[in-house]
Amino acid sequence: MPYHYNTPEDKQAMLSAIGAESVDVLFDSIPAELKLGRRLDLPPALSELELDQHLRELASRNTPAGEAVCFLGAGSYDHFIPAVVDTIGSRSEFYTSYTPYQAEASQGNLQVMFEYQSLITELTGLDVSNASLYDGASAAAEAVLMAISATGRHGKVIVPESLHPEYRATIATYLENLATEVVTIPTSGGVVDPEILSEAVDEETAAVVLQQPNFFGCVEDAAEVNRITKKAGALLIAVFDPMSLGVLKRPGDYGANIAVAEGHTLGSPMAYGGPYLGIMACEKSLVRRMPGRIAGQTVDRRGNTCFVLTMQTREQHIRREKATSNVCTNQGLFALRATVYLAQLGPQGLRETASLCLQKSRYAAEQLCQHERFSLAFEEPTFKEFVIRDRENRVDDLLKSALDRGYLAGLPLGRWYPELADCFLVAVTEKRTKAEIDGLVSTLTKASERVSVPATV
Amino acid sequence: MPYHYNTPEDKQAMLSAIGAESVDVLFDSIPAELKLGRRLDLPPALSELELDQHLRELASRNTPAGEAVCFLGAGSYDHFIPAVVDTIGSRSEFYTSYTPYQAEASQGNLQVMFEYQSLITELTGLDVSNASLYDGASAAAEAVLMAISATGRHGKVIVPESLHPEYRATIATYLENLATEVVTIPTSGGVVDPEILSEAVDEETAAVVLQQPNFFGCVEDAAEVNRITKKAGALLIAVFDPMSLGVLKRPGDYGANIAVAEGHTLGSPMAYGGPYLGIMACEKSLVRRMPGRIAGQTVDRRGNTCFVLTMQTREQHIRREKATSNVCTNQGLFALRATVYLAQLGPQGLRETASLCLQKSRYAAEQLCQHERFSLAFEEPTFKEFVIRDRENRVDDLLKSALDRGYLAGLPLGRWYPELADCFLVAVTEKRTKAEIDGLVSTLTKASERVSVPATV
Amino acid sequence: RDTQLLCELSRPGRRAARLPACDVPERDIADLLPTEATASSPPALPEVTEPQIVRHFVNLSTMNMSVDTHFYPLGSCTMKYNPKRNERAAAMPGFADLHPCQPEETIQGMLALLYEMQEYFQEISGLPACSLQPAAGAHGELTALLVAAAYFKDLGENRSKVLVPDNAHGTNPASAAMAGYRSITVKTTSDGFVDMADLASKLDDEVAVMMITNPSTLGLFEPHMREIADQVHARGGLIYLDGANMNAILGITRPGDWGADMQHYNPHKTFSGPHGGGGPGAGPICVIEKLAPYLPTPIVRKEDSLYALDFNLPKTIGRVRSFFGNVGVLVRAYAYIRTHGPDGLREVSENAVLNANYLLSRVKHILPVPQGNRCMHEFVASANTLKKDKGITAMDIAKRLLDYGFHAPTVYFPLTVPEAMMCEPTESESKETLDAFAEVLFRITEEDAELLHDAPHSTAVSRPDEVRAARQPVLTWAALSEAN
């Protein structure tokens, strides 16, 4: 077998040393009636060559971005990954090591965590960051738990409909068996309505969760939302798009107490949804309520600067049921990738990437809306994605037809928003060229013509 | 610019330290009239994202093995590359280092060279190996030069027509301005004719170059060729296929004095022909005439075992025009890949790989020859490739038609062997499945029908 | 060597990435976005060049021990070899470049793989339903407990307690708390097994779930497993199996066959997904039939030869994260399971247990193993005698091992064993390595205590001041410049 060492001679020598007659004897502590007594019903072993052939065959039944032109977004984006990120991310010493329990044998990982935390605080304008969580949605749920604990308000948390539906679902699941209610408030024109929010938020409210730019791609009036939230003594949790911070204000700058994000876009692939990177930063005062690993700087016995895991009294192996959370690892490898990615971009690269997303997406929206069939669902300014309304209300046919021509043209919104059943969400990253955007427009226009024909027959 | 550090401030500080007013001044030693005085006429710089898009576009205009089913051989083969080879080959410390001039800073590379040499001697059954040369053909030419020098015979070297035509061409080019003549002898039935060889070889002959299995895929009577060669006091140079040594006798076992091979098949890609790996091993008595780097074991000042470049008195930086050759590096990274590959295969893996090539290629040949249009051009036993004769003599049409159906079905031989204009060379590696072979047979059969139809109209 | 911080390498004007020029008509940002929402300048990230980045991170990497460079017997973490073919598989564009919202017809290969993974996990655990959504083992625990809660709520039962043995992973009680349960500790005996009397005293109708790790963190198979399950079931409770130690029992025995109702897997442990310096992993769960309606959605279904996502579970708990799950980790696990097959997986466990027992046989004379002469995939030795006799602690030994080129075992866990050293060699280590490790361990116990207190000696860093780190937290570059 591929990864075993033990030759028959080794086995014999080892069994002798153990004082066991056979390997089977080693399993004697398992009651016989609990043993399986048959082979697992799994397909027989493949050699590496066969595995490769098999996986290629499976992969060929998928249409990845690169084969189709991807305009899908909604929290996962086809951003460019520089080659350096893969080079560093595939270093054995990073990806085959584990949580730095022995600091002396893990200074590489620990320094990366420290650098990651530093970059995230710079990115968010907040004081502290943990070393990452699972993904954006679960990070949002953890932020809600933090806010409840910090405010001592167990009444409710407020989530506008412009927050990603899966993030809302995740928060709801996390809170299902706890005392706190999740109150969903409707939006007006694609953004939070200050009046509705003002009415909803009260002294029982632990937090308001604001996505900026929001699920529809619209830029919210974050300052106003913060004002209303703070007036009621609640905390503002911002869900942000890291790429947007090349042009938009940082969560810390508009008053967010906790900021969370989906960070896969910082150098990790879409990978059909995971693994991803949950970013979380917060004000200093909240740090001891923060879930997840945190690295800190200290000195060693020789007085040398070094790094360790710190504030572990928050964690399960010490606090058990009193831990801040049950999260016991970070997404180390993806935090590393994000660290390399942000270093590679630098401030100018981040700004240029954000600017390209902004310009290209707005160009795409305008071009689409030149066609009478299409309009923007919302008038608010957008960053890199936008909602298109199909006046013919045949979104599925339209997108299917675009797919046949090689475009993953957008995400139908009816599944989450019945009132937007005639709408789809389009995302445009820096990777999309003018030719691809023009191709999309032309395809949707033609598709529209083709689809329209049978409708008139 | 991407890979420069110097900020304007840095530049100014550096120029001050130098005592130069500007960077231009640093080029004052170049006479003004020799300066270009214009921009190079090259396309403008691309960002990494644009480069990626551009290269994908270029790559999409190629049909690699994987998209088409590859039955091409002739010295370059679609063998499987285990993932470990890529993992090790992409270690920064291996691929961004250089020739181990400072042994203390290069023990990794030096030990790999030593291990490579050890594996190659085991593989060939010869005493010593260098740390690799450019490719199989130039290694063959270097072997001929070694033989001339070792025997002191400057009259001729003998190359049968069953030696790869490009290897023969390379040897001829290397010898063009030297005294030694390259005598090409015809083959009989696809292999060396002992009588013709006996007549050609004489006391002026430095060496006979025998390819085993030969260019046509046929297994030569190496023992007999060796006998004839040695009888005349000439050296036998064997050109071997590393993979064949899982089933065939080793060059050292049938008497070769020098053995050379194309080694890209040991873990490196086809890459449209290069870089490749020139393998060379020889008898102990010839080692000081061997070209290329050689690593040896020794001890350091503390008495520890270690490795160094050795026998450098053969080389150019010391011997200059009296060096054994002008080759001054090895193909370090590909020698590393071959080392990893051979370790990964081990004796059983090599045997099984060779056996799969043998079984599958013979199956393919048989299946093809069931069709009346096709026959084997030669009756001799083959290892992993074979020559098919198209009785309708329409090889180009046939292969074109197969290509349209996704098969790189074979290599037409007319370019090198006018008398074999109705023949093509088919290679079958362990990667080819029965389904692919059956597909090839069915395609060539159908192609044959389709091609034949207009011929009868 | 470079151990500076990225921010120290930064100089204004340096940069690595360059972006394409904008190829669409460009508009003034002020025309596109409200001024109050925009930043006047981007975040002050470090300004460095690409060669700096590469050298910085490559050199940092070499400051880690890792499975690819060192023996790493970190107990409970299953630091086995991470096959390189798995990495190649996960990087295939046909898997890596799929958007999670693509139409099903464009991801049939992906769904086929995920469907098979559901099937494989079910078969290996003996539990008939599976959700691949949870992102980590602890996340799987939470998800399963939420499933259990939904089930009881649906039954109209109001159960508030979760039982957790005292030698369980800390995540068990933490997950119970997050799911809204009260965590009740069940004692274990000096043999390391569940104290049946204590269990009996705590088991009541309030108990929703008993969480159990079997084989336990001591590397022992719970002899009363069936009895425990029966008793919990008799009171209407459910058994949750912490699957951290599945590496010991693949194809030999199945949690579903002992009465487990739910379990999670750690594919990054058992099925060789890499640990990534602390993640990402994955935490798929399997459950019995009656809990299946409560699983998170979507689930992959197969009809004829077509695969589809089923979002239509009316009783679902919803979701515990965005999108499908940690697919990249599952692709690696798939590659592992497919290249092993049923016999290969059984051999994994046989060799993991053989290696652990062999190491135990070599170590027990040096460091007593309180829980006996045999183990499953791991064992817990104790430095307690050594501490009493010579003042040498488990920590001293752990640190000194680093000097000899071995990563340390897990120390001070479980809490039930004083001066615990939890050793899990895994199946992918050789007898020679185990012998060398045992010899070094012996040599260390013979060394001078003072030498050990100051160990490690060969590393760039030795015995960081953790108290200072926690009391005066310096968590960012900004805090660093404030601190100085």
Next chain:
Amino acid sequence: RDTQLLCELSRPGRRAARLPACDVPERDIADLLPTEATASSPPALPEVTEPQIVRHFVNLSTMNMSVDTHFYPLGSCTMKYNPKRNERAAAMPGFADLHPCQPEETIQGMLALLYEMQEYFQEISGLPACSLQPAAGAHGELTALLVAAAYFKDLGENRSKVLVPDNAHGTNPASAAMAGYRSITVKTTSDGFVDMADLASKLDDEVAVMMITNPSTLGLFEPHMREIADQVHARGGLIYLDGANMNAILGITRPGDWGADMQHYNPHKTFSGPHGGGGPGAGPICVIEKLAPYLPTPIVRKEDSLYALDFNLPKTIGRVRSFFGNVGVLVRAYAYIRTHGPDGLREVSENAVLNANYLLSRVKHILPVPQGNRCMHEFVASANTLKKDKGITAMDIAKRLLDYGFHAPTVYFPLTVPEAMMCEPTESESKETLDAFAEVLFRITEEDAELLHDAPHSTAVSRPDEVRAARQPVLTWAALSEAN
């Protein structure tokens, strides 16, 4: 850490790779192959497992210094940063998985890239024809000399000599010898330039080619370049430019414009292809129009928008290797040239020269640089004074630099400078690194000579016995067991 040999890790029965079962009807090997040709057993390769292989080679890798980990100012080797995007490019299946004999219609993208490379190399050198076939710089030298020989033969001229300055790379005279020429050494002056009087005395009608490295191995631009070329041309000879030092002059001056008739490139140096621990590189050559008919075949031609291989050069020298050339290296060079563009390439040279001059300005007070205050991309310092005064040699300094985390410069080359230390920082290093290097160099010269004689001190190996290695060669495992 693992520094055993693979053969020492071997145990009978271990294995890493497993192959598929044979899926075609299997026949007895004895039926397929003559017994006298077959081996009864495969070669006795080591028997090891995959985890062993990975740990072995990963640990070996860390015993190297490399550009990605250390400053590597190895003169004449241009150890610049190797962009990771180049590696990604070369690994694309659309390039990596092409068979060299595929029909032209299936490789149009590949041929387009290679055609452009021919054009780019021509433009950069100012020479109008190009062959991409040679596999390395020295191979390019040989190829060009064979081209020259074919040209003279075609002219009916019987020229037997090649002139080579005494500070040239050793490959120059070696290549001349391999091409059938007699190599004649031309002296250089104490300034490091070609001794014009010596040249005049050696230049006759027997001279086929003068090989010249410009900028020279001393990092100096030859002031008489035009004059030298004119004189050689006047006697009917050709000028060969050793392109090893192109990194100094990209877009600034072109060999073709000074009278060079032929040159090779080292794409692994100038255009950032990695050095791979000593190869593979590539050695494309460019030549003047009248030499074009003699180039190796094939050449890529473009007609309309179709690319084709031209094998039809009746006067070609034939070929110097199999297949097209070291395409993988050329793909990397293509990526480098395309991401730099004309301005970027010029900046490469400007920064390479700026860095070298800055380092020179910092070093010259510590180690005299005999050939003046200025240089191009590299300079040669001398430890000769230090040797006389304190007994410290260039080798001592080189070895001691390793202790400080710097790779050594090239030492004892060129032979014309005593105790030579040839430093080439390249453009991809920072001022901070150059400053740190200069400071360490200064510190070393202040250190005790005895300490330096025993350096390096921090490496696993120190001062190997090279004489023993050469006198009692142990070149294989087999020899090792014989020696013991």
